[in-house]
Amino acid sequence: MIQSRLARVRRLMHTERADAFFVFNNEESGQPGTRYLSGFSGSASVLAVTRRICFLMTDGRYFEQVALEAPGVILVRLGEQPVGEWISNLAKKEHWKRVLVDGIVTSAADFALLKKRLRGVNISVAPGFLQQIRTVKETDEVKNIGRAAKIAAGAFHKFLKTIKIGETEKLLAARLDFFMKECGAERIAFDTIVASGANGARPHAQPTDKKIKKGEFITFDFGAVYHGYACDITRTAALGRISPALRSLYEAVRAAQRAGCLAARAGITGAALDEVCRAVLREHGYEDYFLHSTGHGLGMEVHELPIVSRANSKKLPAGSVITCEPGVYVAGLGGVRIEDDLALTKTGAKNLTRMITTDLITI
Numbered sequence: 001m002i003q004s005r006l007a008r009v010r011r012l013m014h015t016e017r018a019d020a021f022f023v024f025n026n027e028e029s030g031q032p033g034t035r036y037l038s039g040f041s042g043s044a045s046v047l048a049v050t051r052r053i054c055f056l057m058t059d060g061r062y063f064e065q066v067a068l069e070a071p072g073v074i075l076v077r078l079g080e081q082p083v084g085e086w087i088s089n090l091a092k093k094e095h096w097k098r099v100l101v102d103g104i105v106t107s108a109a110d111f112a113l114l115k116k117r118l119r120g121v122n123i124s125v126a127p128g129f130l131q132q133i134r135t136v137k138e139t140d141e142v143k144n145i146g147r148a149a150k151i152a153a154g155a156f157h158k159f160l161k162t163i164k165i166g167e168t169e170k171l172l173a174a175r176l177d178f179f180m181k182e183c184g185a186e187r188i189a190f191d192t193i194v195a196s197g198a199n200g201a202r203p204h205a206q207p208t209d210k211k212i213k214k215g216e217f218i219t220f221d222f223g224a225v226y227h228g229y230a231c232d233i234t235r236t237a238a239l240g241r242i243s244p245a246l247r248s249l250y251e252a253v254r255a256a257q258r259a260g261c262l263a264a265r266a267g268i269t270g271a272a273l274d275e276v277c278r279a280v281l282r283e284h285g286y287e288d289y290f291l292h293s294t295g296h297g298l299g300m301e302v303h304e305l306p307i308v309s310r311a312n313s314k315k316l317p318a319g320s321v322i323t324c325e326p327g328v329y330v331a332g333l334g335g336v337r338i339e340d341d342l343a344l345t346k347t348g349a350k351n352l353t354r355m356i357t358t359d360l361i362t363i
């Protein structure tokens with residue numbers, strides 16, 4: 001698996017006449033490129049893919065972890081010598097003329113370090129190259145997203161039985177996170193959203209101290225991580241009896257989301273799939289209340305390529321995993337979003353989150 005990924009990087013290097021490809025991983029960046037190309041899941045490292053070898057430079061906190069997770073790399077122990085010095089020595093030894101750096105994950109500081117240490121070497125940016133490769137998932141990657149979805153779904157079903165009127169959004173979010181971890185999540189994929197009543201009108205609301213009340217909608221947007229892969233699920237539930245106005249919001253979003261899931265397959269463009277959902281909301285009179293795009297790619301990161309929006313006129317590739325998550329948000333009233341994760345094939349899509357019903361759940 002790792003070998004075929006490295007082979008793809010080396011093909012790019014060959015086309016670009018490059019001697020090395022660099023991925024920097026800072027404490028802050030949290031980007032998965034290094035793990036994708038080596039298996040190493042720690043932070044603070046520099047990965048250098050050369051024509052024959054994959055080097056991983058990191059510090060003493062991680063030596064043992066590298067041996068365990070990334071047996072295929074040559075470990076360069078930082079601390080014994082500074083990273084810049086090691087890179088310039090290797091460049092001299094191997095007579096590098098040109099190197100590539102990943103254009104999305106490299107900070108200006110790291111780029112400057114390379115420039116300083118590789119005088120006379122051409123340094124070029126490969127914009128989003130790893131993101132492109134990661135768009136098409138291998139079988140095991142889709143399985144991991146599916147496992148993450150099973151964990152999150154199991155936790156959600158358990159969680160639903162515990163919800164009580166009068167609890168705060170913050171408390172509910174904390175409990176859902178706990179259940180995901182208890183059910184086997186490696187970590188939580190992103191800050192869980194619990195938004196009730198009028199707060200549901202903000203698509204990315206932070207949980208507040210607001211207590212949940214009867215007659216409101218409550219939206220949960222949550223995800224677990226399994227072996228480095230995330231799922232991303234949203235359900236909106238009713239707290240007791242709801243008004244006909246809220247009921248009609250739900251039915252519109254549900255119809256749009258179902259149409260999107262049925263239309264999803266490899267070969268449809270991101271824009272066309274977005275339009276499938278948008279058209280249903282238009283028929284119901286809610287198009288102006290759909291404040292975001294239909295979905296996004298999903299994998300080691302919660303948001304990756306391909307984008308399912310009006311801006312993406314490219315065909316969605318087979319092997320990509322996307323979300324389908326139309327929503328409607330009415331200020332003062334509330335909001336509804338329903339989100340499933342779909343693995344695209346040439347003939348359709350496998351719904352990885354089908355274990356949780358999209359029928360209206362009443363608590």
Ligand SMILES: [Mn+2]
Pocket residue numbers: 232323325339
């Ligand atoms: Mn999402």
